[in-house]
Amino acid sequence: MKEKRLSFITLMSALILLLAPFSAALAADNIVIGCPLSTAFLYGWDAERGVKLAVEEINAQGGVNVGGKKLPFKVEVIDTRDLEPGVPVSDALMAVEKLILEKKADFIIGGPVRSEAALAAMDLLSKYKKVSILTTGVLTPAYHARVEKEYDKLKYCFRIHGEAGQLVKEIMACFAELKEKAGLNKVFIMVQDVAHARGGGEIIAKVAAGQGWTVAGTEVYPTGTTDFSMGLLKAKDTGAQVLNIWMDMPESSILLKQWYELKIPALPFGSTLAAAEQPGFWKATEGKGEYTLCNVVNAGNAPSKATDWTMKFYDAYTKKWNIEPEGLGSSSSYMAVYTLKDAIERANSIDSDKIVDALEKTDLMGVYGRIRFNPKNHQVIPALDPKEGAVGTILQWQAAKRIVVFPKSIATGEILLPPWMKK
Amino acid sequence: MLQILIYGTINSIQLALMALGFALVYGISRVPNFAHGAIYVVAGFITWTCLKALGLSYFLSALIAILITGILGALIYRFMLIRVRGMAISEIIASYAIGLAILEGLRWGGFKGMTYTLPVFIAGSVNLGGVPVDIHRLLLIGIGVAVIALLWLFTHFTRIGLALRGMAQDERAALMLGIDSDLMALLATAFGSMLAGLAAIVLLPLGNIVVEAGYNVLILAIAVCIVGGLGSWMGAVLAAFLIGFAQILTVKYLGSHYQMVVALLAIIFTLIMRPSGLFGRQKELEERV
Numbered sequence: 001m002k003e004k005r006l007s008f009i010t011l012m013s014a015l016i017l018l019l020a021p022f023s024a025a026l027a028a029d030n031i032v033i034g035c036p037l038s039t040a041f042l043y044g045w046d047a048e049r050g051v052k053l054a055v056e057e058i059n060a061q062g063g064v065n066v067g068g069k070k071l072p073f074k075v076e077v078i079d080t081r082d083l084e085p086g087v088p089v090s091d092a093l094m095a096v097e098k099l100i101l102e103k104k105a106d107f108i109i110g111g112p113v114r115s116e117a118a119l120a121a122m123d124l125l126s127k128y129k130k131v132s133i134l135t136t137g138v139l140t141p142a143y144h145a146r147v148e149k150e151y152d153k154l155k156y157c158f159r160i161h162g163e164a165g166q167l168v169k170e171i172m173a174c175f176a177e178l179k180e181k182a183g184l185n186k187v188f189i190m191v192q193d194v195a196h197a198r199g200g201g202e203i204i205a206k207v208a209a210g211q212g213w214t215v216a217g218t219e220v221y222p223t224g225t226t227d228f229s230m231g232l233l234k235a236k237d238t239g240a241q242v243l244n245i246w247m248d249m250p251e252s253s254i255l256l257k258q259w260y261e262l263k264i265p266a267l268p269f270g271s272t273l274a275a276a277e278q279p280g281f282w283k284a285t286e287g288k289g290e291y292t293l294c295n296v297v298n299a300g301n302a303p304s305k306a307t308d309w310t311m312k313f314y315d316a317y318t319k320k321w322n323i324e325p326e327g328l329g330s331s332s333s334y335m336a337v338y339t340l341k342d343a344i345e346r347a348n349s350i351d352s353d354k355i356v357d358a359l360e361k362t363d364l365m366g367v368y369g370r371i372r373f374n375p376k377n378h379q380v381i382p383a384l385d386p387k388e389g390a391v392g393t394i395l396q397w398q399a400a401k402r403i404v405v406f407p408k409s410i411a412t413g414e415i416l417l418p419p420w421m422k423k
Numbered sequence: 424m425l426q427i428l429i430y431g432t433i434n435s436i437q438l439a440l441m442a443l444g445f446a447l448v449y450g451i452s453r454v455p456n457f458a459h460g461a462i463y464v465v466a467g468f469i470t471w472t473c474l475k476a477l478g479l480s481y482f483l484s485a486l487i488a489i490l491i492t493g494i495l496g497a498l499i500y501r502f503m504l505i506r507v508r509g510m511a512i513s514e515i516i517a518s519y520a521i522g523l524a525i526l527e528g529l530r531w532g533g534f535k536g537m538t539y540t541l542p543v544f545i546a547g548s549v550n551l552g553g554v555p556v557d558i559h560r561l562l563l564i565g566i567g568v569a570v571i572a573l574l575w576l577f578t579h580f581t582r583i584g585l586a587l588r589g590m591a592q593d594e595r596a597a598l599m600l601g602i603d604s605d606l607m608a609l610l611a612t613a614f615g616s617m618l619a620g621l622a623a624i625v626l627l628p629l630g631n632i633v634v635e636a637g638y639n640v641l642i643l644a645i646a647v648c649i650v651g652g653l654g655s656w657m658g659a660v661l662a663a664f665l666i667g668f669a670q671i672l673t674v675k676y677l678g679s680h681y682q683m684v685v686a687l688l689a690i691i692f693t694l695i696m697r698p699s700g701l702f703g704r705q706k707e708l709e710e711r712v
Binding site for chain 1: 434530535540542543548554556559560631633635638639671674675680
C-alpha cells in the first residue's frame with residue numbers, strides 16, 4: 001500500500017514537472033519582453049520606440065499565437081546607462097538580471113547597448129537560459145565570434161543588426177567610389193575610446209591600407225570629449241582627404257561643427273556617428289554638418305525603398321513618435337519583435353531551447369530585407385540586395401536631408417564633396 | 424609651434440573660466456561647491472530656453488541665465504551649505520548631492536541628446552600664421568582676460584570685494600571688523616555660480632549642452648584649483664595655463680586619448696609633492712614642519 005502511494009506521488013510529480021513549462025506558458029497572461037537599454041542615448045531610446053511600436057501593432061492584432069491561445073506582448077524597459085561615460089559594466093548586468101528575476105522577462109530584446117556590457121551579459125543570459133536578440137549599439141565582431149566558439153553555452157544570444165566587419169565592407173565600397181571618382185586616397189581615423197570603435201578603427205586602417213589608401217593617423221577620444229580642434233588640425237596637417245569617424249557619443253556633433261568652422265579639407269565619413277544619424281543633426285549643427293556621411297547600419301533607419309515594409313515602418317514610426325526613425329536600433333528593434341513572434345508561433349512555445357531552434361530557421365522578409373540568422377554564430381546574414389539578406393544604409397546629409405548613397409540597390413543619391421574640397 | 428601657442432592659450436582660458444567660480448566660493452567660504460558643474464549646465468539650458476523657446480535676444484538670455492544661476496547659488500548656500508559649513512566631508516557630500524540631483528533631474532526631465540546648442544557669437548574662422556582658428560575662440564580669449572581683470576578690480580576696489588578678500592584672508596579678523604561672515608559666504612557662492620553661468624554661456628557655443636558636461640567641468644575645476652592652491656584665484660589662473668598647455672602638448676604629441684589624464688595626474692602629483700598647491704596656504708605650516 002505504501003509502495004503504491006509512493007509510485008502514485010512519483011508519477012504525479014513527474015507529470016507536473018513535465019507539463020509545468022507548457023502550462024506556465026499557457027497560464028501566463030502575456031509574454032514579457034525585457035529591454036535593457038541606455039535610454040538617455042539615441043541607440044537606447046530609438047530601440048525602445050522600435051520595440052514598443054512593433055508590440056503595439058502585434059497586440060492590436062490580438063497578440064502572439066501560442067498553442068492556439070493568443071497572448072499579448074508586454075514590454076519592460078530598464079535604463080542600463082551603459083553608454084554614459086564612467087558607468088561600470090556591472091550596472092548593465094544588474095539591469096539585465098533585474099529584468100529576468102524581478103520583471104520576469106521571457107525574452108530579452110535590445111541591449112545592453114555598449115559592446116563591453118553586451119559581451120559580459122552573455123554569460124548571464126546563458127545562466128538563466130534567456131533568449132536575447134541584440135538590436136542596437138553593439139557592433140563588435142567578438143559577440144558572434146563568442147557564440148560560434150561556445151555555441152552550447154551561448155546559443156541563446158542572437159544579433160539582428162549589422163556588425164563592424166560588415167560595416168567596414170560597406171564603407172570600403174564607398175571609399176573605392178571616392179577614390180575612383182574624386183581621386184581621394186588618404187584617410188585619418190578618429191575613434192571613441194570604446195571596444196567597437198577601437199576595433200572598427202583598427203579594421204578600417206588594415207583594410208584601407210590593403211586597398212591602396214594611406215592611413216595618415218588615428219586619434220582616440222575619451223567618451224564625452226567636447227573639443228576636437230587639435231585632432232582636426234592634426235588631420236589637416238597630414239593632408240588627409242577623408243575623416244573616418246567611429247563615435248556613438250552625442251558630442252560627436254561638436255566634431256562636425258568644428259570641422260566646418262575650421263574648413264578642414266577632408267570628407268567626414270562616420271562608420272558609427274550617432275549624432276549624424278539623427279534627423280535633428282541638421283538643426284543641432286545649424287547646417288554645418290552638411291556633407292557628413294554616416295552608416296546607420298540597417299535600412300529603415302533612414303528613408304529608402306529597400307522592401308515593401310520599409311516605408312510602412314518608417315511612416316508608422318514617424319506617426320507614433322512624431323519624429324522619423326533616428327538611427328541604428330530603430331528598424332532592427334522593431335524587426336526583432338516580429339522575428340520573435342514568428343519564432344514563437346512556429347515553435348508553438350516560449351521554451352528557450354525551442355525558440356533558439358526556431359530563430360535559427362527564421363526566413364522572413366522584413367523592413368531591411370530578408371531576415372535570416374547564421375545558425376553557427378546567430379548573426380543576421382548581411383547582403384547588398386534586400387532580397388538576399390539584411391541590407392545596410394549609408395547616408396549623406398545634403399541640403400538638410402538624409403540621402404541614402406549606399407548600397408546602390410536602395411540608393412537615392414550620389415556622394416557629394418564640400419565646396420572647399422573641390423579643386 | 425604657433426598652433427600650440429594659440430590653442431594652448433585658448434584651452435587655458437577655457438579652464439580658467441571653468442574654475443574661477445569654484446575657486447572664488449572656496450576662497451571665501453571654504454566650502455567646496457561640488458554643485459559647480461551642475462550650475463554650469465543649468466546656465467546653458469536657461470540660455471537655450473530663453474533664446475530658442477522664448478525667442479529673447481542672445482544678450483538678454485545670457486543676462487537672465489547669469490542672474491538665475493546667481494540666485495540658485497545663493498539659495499544653495501542659504502538653505503543647504505550654511506548648515507554644514509565647517510564640516511568638510513558633509514560640505515562635499517551635500518554640495519555633490521545637490522549637483523547630482525540637478526544634473527540627473529535635467530536628464531530625467533528630457534534634457535538629453537544633441538539638440539541643445541547655442542550659436543557662436545560670431546561665425547567663421549581666420550587664419551593666424553597658417554593656423555585656422557574660429558572667431559568665437561578668439562573672442563573667448565578676450566572675454567576670459569576681461570573676466571579675470573574685472574574680478575581683480577572688483578576684489579581690490581569695491582567694498583564687497585574688499586570684504587570678500589578680508590573673509591578669505593582671515594574670517595575671525597573680518598568678523599571683528601563687522602563683516603557679516605554668512606552674508607559674504609552667501610554672496611561668494613552667488614558670484615561663483617554667476618561665474619559658472621558666464622563660463623557656460625561663453626564655452627557652450629563651441630559644443631552641445633549636455634548633462635555630462637557638468638561632471639567634466641567639475642573635475643577640471645577641481646584639478647585647476649588643487650594645482651593652483653585651493654582658495655587662490657590667481658593660483659587658479661596660473662594652474663589653468665599650466666594644465667591647459669600641458670593638455671595641448673599631450674594631444675599634439677601623444678594623442679587626444681590622454682588629454683583628461685593630464686588633469687588627473689596634475690591632481691595626484693600636486694597632492695603628493697605640494698598638497699596646498701602652487702599658491703595655497705591651507706597646509707603650508709604642516710608642509711614646512
